[in-house]
Structure formats: C-alpha cells, structure tokens
Amino acid sequence: MSITLIKKKVSEIDFHHYGWVIVAVGAIAQMIGSAIRMAFGIIIDPLVEEFSWDPKSIGIAYAIMSIVTAISSPIAGYCSTIIGARKTMYIGLVLFLTGMIWTALATNIYEFYISYGIIFGFAQSMFLVPVIPAVAIWFKKSLGLATGVIIGMWSLGPAIVIQLMGIMLDSIGWQKTFIISGLVGSVIMVIALAFFKNTPQDKGVLPYGAEDNDNEEEIKHEKPINNYHLNLQKIVYGTNAFWSLMNIHFLGCVGHAVILIGLVPLMISKGISYTDSVLCLTIIMVVSISTRFITPILGDSVNPKTIMFLSFLGQGLFVIPWAFTTDKWMFYLVGILWAIPYGGEGTLFPIMNRKYYGFFRMDTTYGWQILAASFGMALGGFIPGLVFEVTGGYVYAIWISAFFSCLGACVILTLESTKRVIKPSFQNLG
C-alpha cells in the first residue's frame, strides 16, 4: 500500500519547480555538514601515531564538538530566522573551512579541541539546522518528499564522503586530506549557495503547491523577519507540542544512540567476530536509508503521529531479542527489523511542526529540537560504556535503550491530534 502511495505521490510531482533546486542545495549542505562528524573516526589513528595523544583525550574533542553543536543549534535557528538560511550557511561555510585547515595544522591537543571541538561544533549547527526549515518555506505541499530526500542524504552522504576521505588519507596523509577536503567542500558549497534563495518570494515564484489566491496571512512567512515571526515563535513556546516534541526527540536519540554505540561491542562480547559485528551495523545503516526517505512521505500523506508512534514503539521493542540471542543470524535479522523503525523515528519532526503550526518559519523551533536530539545522542553514547564498566556486559544497555524508546512512544500518545493547526490564533500578531 505504502509503495503504491509513494509511486502515486512521485508521479504527481512537478520537478520543474525551483523548490527542487533548494532541495538539491540542502542535500549537498547536509552531506558536507554531516561529514564533519563522521570524519572523526578516520583521524584518530593518524593523530595517535603522529602526536602520541591517547584516544581518550582525542575523544574529548568529539564530545566538545557534540556539546557545542547542541548548544548552538537554537542560535543557528534564530540566526536563520533573523538573517536568513543562506547567510547562516555562509557563516557555517567560513567556520567549516577555518576548522578544516586549522585542524590539519594543529600541533597540540588544545588547538585540536578549539579547531575540531568548538569551530566544527558551530559549523555543523550552522550547516544542518537551517536546511530543513528553509525547504519547509519552499514547499506548501509535498514537504514529506522534499525532507525525505534531504534526510536520506544524512546516511548516504557521509558514507560516500568517508570512503573518499579514506582513500585520500591512505595516499596523501590526513593533513592534506583535511585541507583538500575543506577547499573542495567549500568551493562546492559556494557554487551551490549561489543557486540558493531563502524564500520563493526572492525568486519571484510561489511556494510549491501554493495557489495564487492563497491566504495573505501565509505570505507573511516569505517576507524578511518582522514582529510576526517573533510573536509567532512566542506562541509556539507556549504549546505543549513544542516541549513534547523536544522531549520525544531526546528520548528517541538516547534509544538509538545506545544501540549504534553498543551493538558491535555487545556482539563481540557474545563471541561474534569483529567483522561480522560491523556487518550487522552496516546492514542497519543501509536498511535505514530507505525508511528515512519513505517515512516523511508516508507521514505527510497519512497520520504522522501514528507513524511516529509505531516507529518509536518498533525501535523500543525490536531491540529486546538482542538481549537474549547469541546467534549471528538472529542479530542480522533483528538488525533489519530494527533498522526500519529506527530510520523513520527521527524524520517526522518537520512534518509534525508543519501539522501543528501550519506554514510557518520553523528555524528556531527546529533548532531547539536538534538541541534535544544532540543531548540525547550524547547521553545514549555514554551509557554503553558505563554499563560495561559496571556489569562487564551490554545487556542492561539494551534494556535502557528499550525503556527510552518506549517512553518516547508513550509521550507521543499524549500529543494532541495533528488534524488541526494553531494558525487561526496567529492573526493580529504583526
């Protein structure tokens, strides 16, 4: 049923609309932004080799970067609301290039903490936060498909970029790899951003799916920042949905971060080889790409609250067999089953924002949601190590992951219906 629905949706799309250029630029920004995080794994060994820094100290840079990204996400969202997504991404681009070159030239660990931890932390939020809200302004209809393409790149992009960087690292060393990647990435982004327009009005067109006689109220969203946007955001802060969606994003991210960090060590502790364990994680990543793409489309067409609830419940319940099994094939089978709800779990937030608050600038709201998600990822990444330290195994971590995901599903049940939007109350805000 869902495949037929998606085929029907895609066949109805007008791909000549300029909004799809914005989607393409957003996808490139996502690739570069997420590669910053993923590139960390490939530089640990070269840093240990060259400077004799211990892996734990190097890992602190990753923790700093995660925390800076989390804290700066609402700032990036606010920046995007005030000065527009394009200028915000330009700031991110300058920070990205500075961070890449400085990291390559760093000679002591504190310099590395600043260049990778702080500069990249800011760069990542400036790149990642404005993209989805900017696309949301361009799409009055088919937002699910537009965000599905971009969110799909979160998985596919790093996989491609990391492979390329890995090949470069082997042939020219990590420092040149960072400098060349920084320069090439910046040139690509400068070209891509030349095509980027903050709003359909900047291009002189209507948002995708909008009619000429659409409510004038909605046109206010396309104008530069004014009191309307700021007052609207204050109303958003006063809704239960704003706090609950942040909470849900936090809980979901704890739930899957525990698995993404703890699954390989759990499998190894049950006697499965390292290669087979990594293969299970790879299977999860590949399967989840498809649901990252499909879920926003389904959510946009059906009921996002129900799809989100099923995703969280699935993410919580499907991990439980891992606590009992020692069989490699069972790990793979459960991995495929778990990857389906995991891929869909985090992709519905822009759709939920649209359903609750209508056609509005969601930059700041989305920034707060990314803050909650980042703290969830940090906590979830910390739990497997702590559990192993205490119990000598990872089984408790599985139960903790199930608890957080199922708690997220329970919070979703407390959300109001997505059938009505807050919009009628947004009048007279200007």
Add this chain to the structure above:
Amino acid sequence: MKIDTFPIKGISLSLFSIIASFIILIYFSAWDSTNKLNENSNYETSWIQEGSVFLCPLH
C-alpha cells in the same frame, strides 16, 4: 490545537524524562563506584562518584 498559557503537560513530561535519565546515570555510577571501592578500599573516588553513591538509595 490548544494554546496554553503555561504548557504544563509538555514541561512536566520533559522534566520526567530528565529525571529518569539522571536516575539511570546515578544508579549505574553508584554501582560502579561501590564495585571499585569493594575491590580496593584505598580507591580514591571523584566527586561525581561520591555524589552518585550519596544520592543513590540502593548503593
């Protein structure tokens, strides 16, 4: 959709999640600290470990 003057439900549930997260962290940290102290009575605990043992009623 209802606009609340104070979104009590959303904030309460968020606080519940934060408290649940701290309970799990405190429980496992206290467990870790007592394990280390049982293995070596001269083990020097950090303020985080001492705090977790103090706060956890089960350790």
